[in-house]
Amino acid sequence: MPLNSPRRSALSDQVITELRNQITSGEWPVGSRIPTEPELVELLGVARNTVREAVRALAHNGLLDIRQGSGTYVVATSELAGVMHRRFATADPRHVVELRSTLESSAARMAAERRTDRDLRQLDTLLARREEAWASGDAEVFVMADASLHMAVVAASHNDVLTAVYADLGQLVRDQLRDNVGRELRPENHMDHARLVAAIRAGDVETAGAEAASHGLGCLGERV
Numbered sequence: 001m002p003l004n005s006p007r008r009s010a011l012s013d014q015v016i017t018e019l020r021n022q023i024t025s026g027e028w029p030v031g032s033r034i035p036t037e038p039e040l041v042e043l044l045g046v047a048r049n050t051v052r053e054a055v056r057a058l059a060h061n062g063l064l065d066i067r068q069g070s071g072t073y074v075v076a077t078s079e080l081a082g083v084m085h086r087r088f089a090t091a092d093p094r095h096v097v098e099l100r101s102t103l104e105s106s107a108a109r110m111a112a113e114r115r116t117d118r119d120l121r122q123l124d125t126l127l128a129r130r131e132e133a134w135a136s137g138d139a140e141v142f143v144m145a146d147a148s149l150h151m152a153v154v155a156a157s158h159n160d161v162l163t164a165v166y167a168d169l170g171q172l173v174r175d176q177l178r179d180n181v182g183r184e185l186r187p188e189n190h191m192d193h194a195r196l197v198a199a200i201r202a203g204d205v206e207t208a209g210a211e212a213a214s215h216g217l218g219c220l221g222e223r224v
Contacts, residue, residue, distance in 0.1 A: 034073070
C-alpha cells in the first residue's frame, strides 16, 4: 500500500523500514537485485527522492550495494551483518575461519546439552538435504545446504545471542564455503557431518565440540 505522511523525514523512515522488512523477511534474499527506483516509486507511492534517500541509507548501513549500471543488490540481512561483512571482507581468512570454528564448536557443545526433539528432526532433514545436494554435483546448492545445516546446529544451542551473531556472519560463512569447495565438487573436499549430528543426538558434548571445530578448520585444509 502507498505510504503517506505529512513530514518528509517520517516518510523516509517509513520507506527505510519497509525496504528493511523486505530484506529481513527473505523476500529479497542476499545476492538478489531489488526492484528498480521507478518500480519502488510505483510500489510505495512516494517520490523518487524519498526512495533514493532510503536506498542510500540502507547502502550506508551495509544492507544494500549500489552498483552503477547494474542495479542495487542485497548484501546483508541486518545492519550488524553489513558491518561484519565490510569489516571482515579484507581480514586474514585464517582468522575468520578460526572465529567461525570457535563459535560453531561452542554452539555444538551447547546443542548436545540443550537440543530438543524438534531440533533433532531439523538436523536430520538438513543433513539429508546436504547429502542430496552433494550428490547433485551443484556447488552452489551444496553451499547453501551446508550453511543451513551449520546454522541449525548453532540454533540448537538455544543461545539467542550466539545464534544472532552467527547468522550475521552468514555471508562470510557462505563465501568461505564457496572458496573451499570450488566450482566443482570433488571427493577430497567432502566432509562427513553425520558424526556431528550423532554426537548432538547422543548428548556427547566433547565429541560434538570437536567435530564442529574440525569442520571449521577444514576450510584451512586442517581436516581431522
